[in-house]
Amino acid sequence: MSSLLPPPDRIWWKEPLERVELIWVAIALVWSIVMFFMMPYWHVYGKQNVSNEAYKTTPEAFKAKTEAMVEQYTVRTETAGNIPVVRPPVGDVYLLARLWEWWPILELEKDQSYRLHIASLDWQHGFSLQPANINLQVLPGYEMVVTVTPNKSGEYSIVCNEYCGIGHHRMIGKIYVTE
């Protein structure tokens, strides 16, 4: 009977399946399993995975760590606002997000791996590295540590892609990658 009426068999569970349904379910199930196993597979063999490393932090503590790095490794400043450009050695590097800037500007070497620590000092922000198109969520109170390995030299922009108030569209930072 039509889908608007009760089924003819009182117990719908006992109704036979159509062959076309069985064929499709089998195909769809195989595809579902393939998609599922692609994720653990990529954790083992792929080179782009989100890190599972994060720490609780406070705005003061994270700001202090970032400032220590800036003090030690600033190589020059840019723009009228004198944003420091920091060229840290391979190892831990810090980037903070606040209304409405990414601070400081980082200068990294191509094909080197850095432990990039990111946190917000106030509201939520979105780290969107362009044109590499890598996107991470940045939260206050949590310090994410992600190991990044730049694979091309050049100038990269960090756009904020989590709405963070009226200055959101002005929030932009830079990462330079040198040979």
Next chain:
Amino acid sequence: MANNNEFRTCPDTGLQFHRPAETLMKLNAVVAVVFLLVGGILGLLLGLTRWPAIHLLGASDFYKVLTLHGIDVLIYWIIFFEIAVLYFTSSTLLKCRLATPRMAWLAFALMLIGAVTNNVAILQGNSSVMFTSYVPMQADPMFYLGLILFAVGALIASFVFLGTLVIARAEKTYEGSMPLVTFGALTAAIIAIFTIASGAIILIPTFLWSVGLIEGIDPIMYRVIWWAFGHSSQQINMATMVAVWYAVAAVAFGAKPLSEKMCRSAFLLYILFLQLASAHHILVDPGISSTWKIFNTSYAMYLAVLASMIHGLTVPGAIEAAQRKRGFNKGLFEWLRKAPWSNPSFSGVFLSIIIFGFLGGISGVVMGTEQINLIIHNTLYVPGHFHATVATGTTLAFMALTYWLVPVLFRRQVIFPKLASLQPYLFGLGMSGVALFMMGAGTLGIPRRHWDITFADSPLTHNFPEMANALLGFMGVSVLLAVVGGGLFCLLIVGSLLFGKRLSLTEKGETPLIAEPVTSYEGVGIGKIVAPGTLVLAMVFLTAFVLYYFINWKFLSQTWGLS
């Protein structure tokens, strides 16, 4: 049956309407359409702002309108309409009186008061916090209070639905199992209860925080629980949409399910796994383990995706088999060529299935893959995806059902039938453009919820590829087309309710409003396959899915190493 005066029998369809249920269905549906209209106008303003050549609104208005647009369309349009569907599928399809009509009125009043309170709070300007209202950004307390009142109302309505099912069973108003469409609506109601409970768990403390009674809300806790509400609420839409697909297939073709067992099992998979998922939005968040993300984002091994792929086959499959039974049994696609393409109920549902599947479904699974999300999170791709699923798929399905409800429920003829038959195509085409061009721009890194991608007032700047501007322009043109299509729908429906020719409450009308039910699919199809054309279409879908899925892994493999 209680009292025969409390029921009206539709002379065209034989459906029985319990009068209090009928009134509430009408009210909920009309309020839904009003919110769709408001949401559509807001969408037009947004489209014209993100079209770089026009850039209509100022920044503060843009963020305010964006907040309102998201909530009005994703919550109010959809859920008011869903409540109408819940009452229809319980009271009307089961020929049963509505449980506690007074509580249903209370539900409606709370939902309306909540929605209006929330809208006013946003319009006052202190609550431009987006649909997601992520803490610690704070909105006006009235913003949260409005949402909570609305949620309580919707929760009561869901229990009225469940109560009606209980009464129908106790009073034996139907034999055996409930109809498939009611089963689908029950799925939606169960998901709704889970969803609204999650919403309450996070929004009530957030409200208390906004009035100063709680010191702070942890942002990760907020995101995890909020998305159990935010994403699952879209699963209510999806379950309801699929129920509407089956309903329209039955109305327009008398289609019976290929097998009750398969369709109902797929709905059971929804109940078990669909509302599991909330991780899609927190795949690139700190502090959440990959194991949980993989399990959650894949609905435990894509079992809910499997269910959607099943419905994607069984709905058009049932239409095909019914058409074949009616004599269109030649070749692979005669059933489709000879389908009633000028009937907006059919064309709306067919476009809904195609656009939901090809654009919304594929993009959703791809971007919900743990690692691929790295190149998509919070770009314009994300709204592109849900403009294909909810904004086009669900909305078209609800529009399709509405064209049928105007004569059946409101006893009016739809005005300007030629325009009505054109309307789903205009809306479907426009919205597909909106979705596709947003996804394209997102692939190029264009952020969502962003007023100025030229960064004019910023000390630093970034130049997006030229192509992105072109895509955003195309998106703007598509918005215009979609607004014409959506506006036409609102005009046609409101016009029909006010000025459409009245149909008799007792006499049958000239045009049949429901097809004779097909009782068996014996002897149709090719070989032992009753729906070979649909199977071919399904294989085309799968091919597109597989290709697009692996293309995105390829994109991902080209970016920086991350671990």
